[in-house]
Amino acid sequence: MNHRFHLGMWLVILGALHVIVGCAGFFAPYDPVAQNREQVFQPPARLRFVDLLGHFHIRPFFYPTGLRLDALQYSEDPKQPVPLRFFVTGAPYRLLGVLPARVHLFGTDHASVYLLGSDGFGRDLFSRILYGGQVSLLAGLLGTGLALSLGWGIGTAAGYFGGWRDELLMRTAELFLALPWLYLLFAVRAFLPLVVSPLQAFSLVIAVIGTVGWVRPSRLIRGIVLSAKERDFVRAARGFGASDVYLLRRHILPQTYNVMLTQAAILVPQYVLAEMSLSFLGLGVPEPVASWGNLLSSLQQYSVLVSYWWMYAPAVAMVPFFMVYLRVASLLQENKQAF
Numbered sequence: 001m002n003h004r005f006h007l008g009m010w011l012v013i014l015g016a017l018h019v020i021v022g023c024a025g026f027f028a029p030y031d032p033v034a035q036n037r038e039q040v041f042q043p044p045a046r047l048r049f050v051d052l053l054g055h056f057h058i059r060p061f062f063y064p065t066g067l068r069l070d071a072l073q074y075s076e077d078p079k080q081p082v083p084l085r086f087f088v089t090g091a092p093y094r095l096l097g098v099l100p101a102r103v104h105l106f107g108t109d110h111a112s113v114y115l116l117g118s119d120g121f122g123r124d125l126f127s128r129i130l131y132g133g134q135v136s137l138l139a140g141l142l143g144t145g146l147a148l149s150l151g152w153g154i155g156t157a158a159g160y161f162g163g164w165r166d167e168l169l170m171r172t173a174e175l176f177l178a179l180p181w182l183y184l185l186f187a188v189r190a191f192l193p194l195v196v197s198p199l200q201a202f203s204l205v206i207a208v209i210g211t212v213g214w215v216r217p218s219r220l221i222r223g224i225v226l227s228a229k230e231r232d233f234v235r236a237a238r239g240f241g242a243s244d245v246y247l248l249r250r251h252i253l254p255q256t257y258n259v260m261l262t263q264a265a266i267l268v269p270q271y272v273l274a275e276m277s278l279s280f281l282g283l284g285v286p287e288p289v290a291s292w293g294n295l296l297s298s299l300q301q302y303s304v305l306v307s308y309w310w311m312y313a314p315a316v317a318m319v320p321f322f323m324v325y326l327r328v329a330s331l332l333q334e335n336k337q338a339f
Contacts, residue, residue: 003331003334006331007328007331007332010324010327010328010331011328013324014321014324014325014328017320017321017324018137020130021130021133021134021137022096022134023095023096024093024127024130024131024133024134025093025094025095025101025104025131026093026095026101026103026104026105027104027105027130028093028104028124028126028127028130028131029090029104029105029106029107029113029115029124029126029127030090030091030112030123030124030127031091031093031127032123032124032127032128032130032131032132032288032290033123033288033290034091034123034124035121035122035123036112036118036122036123037121037122038067038122039112039114039118039122040118040119040120040121040122041117041118041119041120041304041307041308042065042074042114042117042118042122043065043074043114043117043308043310044114044115044116044117044310045062045065045113045114045115046062046063046076047060047061047062047084047115048060048061048062048063048081049061051078051081052078057083059083059084059085060083060084061081061082061083061084062081062082062084062113063076063077063078063080063081063082064076064077064080064082064111065077080111082108082109082110082111082113083108084106084107084108084113085106085107085108085109086105086106087103087104087105087106088103088104088106088107088108089102089103089104090102090103090104090107091104112124114126116129116310116313117308117310117311117313119295119298119311120298120304125295125310125311125313125314126313128290128295129290129292129295129313129314129317131290132290132291132292132294132295132314133292133317135202135275135285135289135290135291135292136272136275136276136279136291136292136293136318137268137272137321139202139205139206139209139271139272139275139291140267140268140269140270140271140272140275141268142206142210143205143206143209143210143213143267143271143274143275144210144213144264144267144268144271145210146206146207146210146211146214147209147210147211147212147213147214147217147267147271148214148217148260148263148264148267149214150210150211150214150218151213151214151215151216151217151218151220151221151263152217152218152221152256152260154169154173154214154218155217155218155219155220155221155222155225156221156222156225156248156252156253156256157169158170158218158222158225159221159222159223159224159225159226159229160225160229160244160248160252162226166222169218170219170222173214173215173218173219174215176211176212176214176215177215177216179212184208184212186283196286198285198286198289201283201284201285201286202284202285205274205275205278205279205283205284205285209271209274209275213267213270213271216263217259217260217263217267220259220263221256221259221260224255224256224259225252225256228251228252228255229247229252231251233251234247234251234252237250237251258332261332262329262332262333265325265326265328265329265332266325266326266329268325269318269321269322269325269326272292272318272321272322273318273322275291275292275293276291276292276293276296276318277293278293279291279292279293279294279297280293280294280296280297280300281297282294282297292314292315292317292318295311295314296311296312296314296315298311299311299312
């Protein structure tokens with residue numbers, strides 16, 4: 001029961017993280033593609049409760065920053081404190097991609113607030129990280145779904161029917177295991193037009209990581225099915241005339257569910273990282289659509305790498321997701337009997 005409680009707690013945390021990213025339009029103060037060329041590479045705003053005179057404010061506020069031409073750096077203007085307001089009306093968005101809305105969790109009446117600073121086009125980095133998480137996490141979830149679906153079907157067929165089918169499917173799996181997926185993506189990309197839409201690039205990433213990643217899950221499923229089909233209760237059911245479909249549905253496939261869940265918790269962060277790597281190299285979702293990978297691509301410029309520390313924020317944003325997913329995978333491994 002203690003293990004189940006911890007598993008439930010971590011699943012709630014994981015769900016909360018996904019809700020925040022899924023409702024990015026509500027939590028993000030600005031449109032992720034909105035630019036302000038007068039506030040390029042602005043450092044993160046410092047939220048305060050105590051002003052320079054020592055007075056305490058219930059509502060958090062910040063001092064707007066302006067570019068000092070003599071020093072070529074931003075400095076705060078203490079004469080014009082800007083209070084942070086909650087549940088404000090702002091740029092339109094679609095909640096969960098469906099419901100049109102304009103209410104944001106926080107914002108200001110005037111002056112832009114950049115909680116995590118701005119990028120080279122004056123776009124709010126906090127908003128872009130939230131919206132970019134939608135693309136990267138969706139890529140991880142869809143890629144995992146595709147890989148596990150293929151692995152589940154192929155592993156079950158190989159393990160249950162055996163013989164030449166098993167030999168053919170496992171030799172094919174070894175071929176896919178040996179494929180360098182990055183070079184495969186290069187080859188596929190070479191046949192496409194120079195400019196592709198974000199949807200085409202996203203679909204290409206999903207197809208590559210999903211079709212290459214089914215091998216390891218299929219081998220695990222095959223091993224479970226090979227063991228399950230030789231158990232006494234399965235033999236008895238077959239002796240009473242049970243069909244293959246009945247045996248698979250009632251006795252064999254339920255034993256693979258825990259492995260599938262564990263593999264999902266392991267593969268999602270791996271595929272998110274794969275999407276980030278591809279987008280970082282320019283092979284994933286292109287600008288202006290945000291993803292964690294192309295947000296980090298600006299770090300390829302040495303001036304950005306050494307001068308603007310807040311541009312590392314997208315890499316930090318993925319850490320809690322990875323930690324929680326791996327913790328859930330560990331707890332699922334410990335709770336095999338619960339499923």
